[in-house]
Amino acid sequence: MQPIKTSGYTIYFNDDCYGYLQEVLTYEKYSGIFILADTNTSQYCLPNFLAQVPTELPIEIIEIEAGEINKSIETCIEVWHALTDLGADRKSLIINVGGGVVTDLGGFAASTFKRGMDFINAPTSLLAMVDASVGGKTGVDLGVLKNQIGVINNPVAVLIDTQFLETLPQPEMRSGLAEMLKHGLIADKKYWDNFSDLTGLTTDDLGVLIHWSVEIKNSIVEQDPNEKGLRKVLNFGHTMGHAIESHFLNSATPLLHGEAIAAGMVLESYFSMIKGFIGREEYETIKSVLLSIFGTNDFTSEDIESIMALLVHDKKNEAGKVQFVLLESIGNAVINQEVENALIINGFEDYQK
Incomplete structure (x- = not known):
């Protein structure tokens, strides 16, 4: 599947994701790499993802509890503390490996830590692939109120590997x-x-529909990036x-x-x-x-x-x-x-x- 270019970043699919990662980690000279995952993606997705991250830089893993209930400012504060304790700086990179909670919260944490650091979204759920990780919306819930706190800030890239869907419950x-x-x-x-x-939906059909869905959302976002x-x-x-x-x-x-x-x-x-x-x-x-x-x-x-x-x-x-x-x-x-x-x-x- 062809990458989808936006005005601020590119969305890569499947094998192209890891070719891009090799390129960006070679040429950007990041001071450190931090991967945010939740307790589910840490177990089911992270091993395969890490095996394809081509870098000699040390990689620090920050793990949060899974579930919408944890998409909170309290969890975000824990992530900020972890980044501080692990020595992250503005030249560090955060890669958010997970569903919408991880990409939303991770993008917000990266956008606000030390007034902003680079982040990449690697969505692992179907919902995050076609929606949450695309369009630059980041943020957390305020109690039970959805997405009340956040900013619109683009990732460096979005990496959609549809093989992660094999780990997803029905x-x-x-x-x-x-x-x-x-x-x-x-x-x-x-x-x-x-x-x-x-x-009659096959895995190949689903891949085509995911790409098509991202194209639809991206076309709308490109015309009105700040939701006016x-x-x-x-x-x-x-x-x-x-x-x-x-x-x-x-x-x-x-x-x-x-x-x-x-x-x-x-x-x-x-x-x-x-x-x-x-x-x-x-x-x-x-x-x-x-x-x-x-x-x-x-x-x-x-x-x-x-x-x-x-x-x-x-x-x-x-x-x-x-x-x-x-x-x-x-x-x-x-x-x-x-x-x-x-x-x-x-x-x-x-x-x-």
Whole structure:
């Protein structure tokens, strides 16, 4: 697969990842290399990755606990302390090997330690490959509130080795599909149509779809790197989805990011239909595809009340008003749409039918 060039860095795939690493470690003369991983990727991904890192420089491993609950400023402080204790400086390099928690938190830690050091993202989950590691967003959660603290800062490069997906549990693979489906819904109907039937999907097919998904996201980000307008379309499903994810984060049954976003996309597609942007047939198609992959979550009236209260913290809000991304059609989205509380409640009722 051909590398994808952005205005600030390049995204490499599979074998090209390690050719690039050899080049950058030879010519950049970094003072030290630090690899951030979580307890899962440290066990399942890091050995293979380290075997292909061509350098005689000592490599220090910093390990954090896995899970969204650890995407916090407290964990970031621990990383900063580890970097300090291990002698990192501004000429050091951090390589973030992991899913979205690792790439988001690691990118933020690197962007702020000593006012900024280079970092490379090596995403190991499907979700991180097609979303979290691309676009320069870094940051941590504030309690249960998603991605409230952070900066937009590009990595030196992104290294997508799809072999890491062989280590991924099935629920995590399914979680990543949500962002890929979103890319089709907001920007490319032909891409969406490729997901109407996943029964014959091969590993090679998935590799092609990952590359295609990254191209879609990169094209949007390149036109609006600081999310002043067009880039907001990438938040389709996320206004409701992040509130749902936040609500269940500390519960006995937390949802994976993709599971929450899938529910959010069904709800926001319903809002799109009721507001007259899409027809009922398009809505029913979207709902059918998403629920066939992710199933239906049960929401009590107390859950819905809590989720609606969390909407006020969404990052897209302006002047205290919740701003939604809705669909004009499959493949086209519209930003900055308000949705009445009564419509949100009706959306949950329709979702659970």
